[in-house]
Amino acid sequence: MSDASHTAAAVRPATFSNPVIPGFHPDPSVCRVGDDYYVVCSSFEYFPGVPVFHSRDLVNWTQIGNALDRPSQLRLSDAPSSGGIYAPTLRHHDGRFRLIVTHVSDGGTMLFTASDPAGPWSDPVRLPGVPGIDPDLAWDEDGACWCTVAGVSQIRIDPDTGEAFGTPHRLWSGAPDAKAPEAPHLYRIGDYWYLLIAEGGTERCHGVSIARGRTPDGPFEPCPANPVLTHRGTDHPVQNTGHADLVQGPDGSWWMVLLGVRPRGGTPGWHVLGRETFLTPVTWVDDWPVVAAVTTEPPAPPWPLVPGPAEPVRDDFDPGGLRPQWISVRDRPAEHCTTGERPGWLTLRARGSSLDERDVVFVGRRQQHPACRARALIDPAQGHGGLAVRLDERHHYGIEALDGEVRVISRVGPVRAVVASRTVPAGPVTLAVRIAVAPQQDSRSGPDVLTLGVEDPDGAFTALADLDGRYLSTEVAGGFTGRVIGLYAASGTVRFDWFDYEPLLV
Ligand code: 6LW
DSSP, X not given: OOHHHXXXXXXXXXXOOSOSBOSSOOSOEEEEETTEEEEEOOOBXXXXXXXXXXXXXXXXXXXXXXXXXXXXXXXXXXXOTTOSBOOOEEEXXXXXXXXXXXXXXXXXXXXXXXXXXXXXXXXXXXXXXXXXXXXXXXXXXXXXXEXXXXXXXXXXXXXXXXXXXXXXEEOOOSSTTOXXXXXXXXXXXXXXXXXXXXXSOSSTTOEEEEEEESSTTOOOEEOTTOSSEEXXXXXXXXXXXXXXXXXXXXXXXXXXXXXXXXXXXXXXXXXXXXXXXXXXXXXXXXXXXXXXXXXXXXXXXXXXXXXXXXXXXXXXXXXXXXXXXXXXXXXXXXXXXXXXXXXXXXXXXOSSSSTTSTTOEEEEEEOOSSSEEEEEEEEEEEEEEEEEEEEETTEXXXXXXXXXXXXXXXXXTTEEEEEEEEEOXXXXXXXXXXXXXXXXXXXXXXXXXXXXXXXXXXXXXXXXXXXXXXXXXXXXXXXXXXXXXEXXXXXXXXXXXXXXXXXXXX
């Protein structure tokens, strides 16, 4: 072995850390074009929708945009929390990227096209003939496009016009008694067509199963080893593993992206970051995939890892618009949210009067680490607003600034309470939330503790309230999303000079 290759081999990491896309990034779909990989995820009631990620090694991912970033693509006004945009599929065919999703609150299945996955994406082609959720796209050697959906059923479509041919026909749908056969993906690999599905439901019984046949519309024979992946009934730190997609590396190796959760605390275990995107290697034996259990440090791909740009801790809201990580609830009208009015500041003009409202003006980013800290400098001179950790309209904690006072507000289910308040000097004030993993005390402990407070000009933090994080978990709130940490306006006009998000050691 030459010195260079010896050196390269010596420095190549043997493992990487999972999840590869932490935070609420569920239902991942992946495709590869040359040496470039792309992943898209569900986004539900948040706008812009369908985050798009890029990687050169399947491990290090950078968000390059959101596919649905204008009202003509995405209308969420009727979407309840965890409504809106369900599972997408991303494919590349005939030189174009195709994205198919279900908008469960506005007409169902929609298909978008782009030459560059970073955008712009087209306006939607609607497919009224495609039922249900979790639509997949696959093309056969004759160029026919097969759309397979949860259930599992399938129909041929024209992806350019949205026309569906005939009526959906039922395919293999997993174990006879398994619930929720969904997330289908169809692949032509070697001599077979493979149908990959999730079953058991997206909670602790989730799993991945597969079948194969000689034609895209079956019949399919199930893999004798089904489920080829599940963590059900284990004490594995990653649970709910399912909703997978397969991709082949440039060296011929195979990999699976999938969703999973990281519950913490006592029983039943509370996950607060939503369903996250994990990566695990796949090998083939007798033309069946063998999927490695999802570990937090799986074996790294055989090629060099290519780190993306580090995400800055501080966002100074420079003119030119918000970075793609920022999401809002249902919409983001420019008259209510702009970085152009006061250069270097984010200006929010209130619409709803609190985070309890469906039309609250809110701009946030997904919480991506079990322990982290978020801070923001707010100028409440012309209104009031604050910094909050949100799961939905009925589950959020926030610290709100009026001119001369701050107060901590807790909303859990039907109960809204001001849990702390104090006077502060008039003018801009730094609000902060620290999230620390709860010490593992006993079976009744929560996943973490959220400490909300203020920082004075020399950085000294004063805590106003410690709140139990279990009430901002999916096990309590339900739904399909995860925590989003962000900024909101509750009256008038509030401005934010900067926002910090930084991971902390667990
Ligand atoms: C998605 C379905 C699921 O459409 O939950 O995990 C739904 N599985 O496949 C929303 O994420």
